[in-house]
Amino acid sequence: GQNIDQPTEMTATEGAIVQINCTYQTSGFNGLFWYQQHAGEAPTFLSYNVLDGLEEKGRFSSFLSRSKGYSYLLLKELQMKDSASYLCAVPLDATNKLIFGTGTLLAVQP
Amino acid sequence: DGGITQSPKYLFRKEGQNVTLSCEQNLNHDAMYWYRQDPGQGLRLIYYSQIVNDFQKGDIAEGYSVSREKKESFPLTVTSAQKNPTAFYLCASNPGQRNQPQHFGDGTRLSIL
Numbered sequence: 001g002q003n004i005d006q007p008t009e010m011t012a013t014e015g016a017i018v019q020i021n022c023t024y025q026t027s028g029f030n031g032l033f034w035y036q037q038h039a040g041e042a043p044t045f046l047s048y049n050v051l052d053g054l055e056e057k058g059r060f061s062s063f064l065s066r067s068k069g070y071s072y073l074l075l076k077e078l079q080m081k082d083s084a085s086y087l088c089a090v091p092l093d094a095t096n097k098l099i100f101g102t103g104t105l106l107a108v109q110p
Numbered sequence: 111d112g113g114i115t116q117s118p119k120y121l122f123r124k125e126g127q128n129v130t131l132s133c134e135q136n137l138n139h140d141a142m143y144w145y146r147q148d149p150g151q152g153l154r155l156i157y158y159s160q161i162v163n164d165f166q167k168g169d170i171a172e173g174y175s176v177s178r179e180k181k182e183s184f185p186l187t188v189t190s191a192q193k194n195p196t197a198f199y200l201c202a203s204n205p206g207q208r209n210q211p212q213h214f215g216d217g218t219r220l221s222i223l
Contacts, residue, residue, distance in 0.1 A: 004152075008150075030208050030209075031208065031209055033211055033212075035211075040198075040217075040219075041216065041217070042200060042214035042215060042216050042217055043153075043200070043214050044214070045211035045212075045213070048209060048211060050209060087152065087153070089153075091208055094208055095141075095158070095160060095166075096141060096204050096206070096207070096208050096210070096212070097143070097155060097158060097168070098143075098153075098155070098212060099155075100145075100152035100153040100154075101152050102150065102151055102152040103152055
C-alpha cells in the first residue's frame, strides 16, 4: 500500500535549526514534494526532490534517500513566521495524483 | 496575475441541501484536483481531472460530484449524501507534468447549519 509518515508536532526556538522527517512507502517513486501551510490558508510549494541528495533553497533545504524511503526538510535561522504545518507528498503515478502525509505542525518560540 | 480562485471563502449548508464550490484557474493548466482537509489530517483527494470533459474519482468521492466543461473551471458539488461535509476544501491545478508542483486556491470552509 501507499503510506506517508511524519511527526505530528514539533517545537523549536527562533534562530535555531529544525529538521522535519518524512518516510514513505509507495509502489513506485515519482519524486517527493514539500509544502508549507499556515493555518486556514492554502499550501504553498517549497521543494521537489527526485534524485538522492540535498537541495538547498535559501533558509530551506530538502534531502532525499530513495533507498531508505526517507526525506527531510531542514529549516535554518528559524523565524516566527515559519510557524506552520509542513506537508510531505508523493505523486502516486503519472497522473500526478498526490498522497499527503498528515503534516507536521511546527511551533517556533521566542 | 495567474492563479486559482475559489469561492466562496465560507459556506454553510442546511440538512438535505446540495451546495457547489467554485474553482477557477487562469494558469492554462490541464489538470485540476479537489481535496478535503480535516483537522489533524492530511489532504485527501476527492476528484481529479486530467483534461476537459474527463474526471476521475479520488479516494473519498462518495457524496460529491464534479464537472469539467471548461479548462478553467472545475466546480465541486457537495450533495446531501455526504453526511459529514464540514471541512476545508482545497482546489489545485497542475500543468499535467509529474515533476511540476500543484498550485492551490485559498480554500472554502464548509460548515453545517
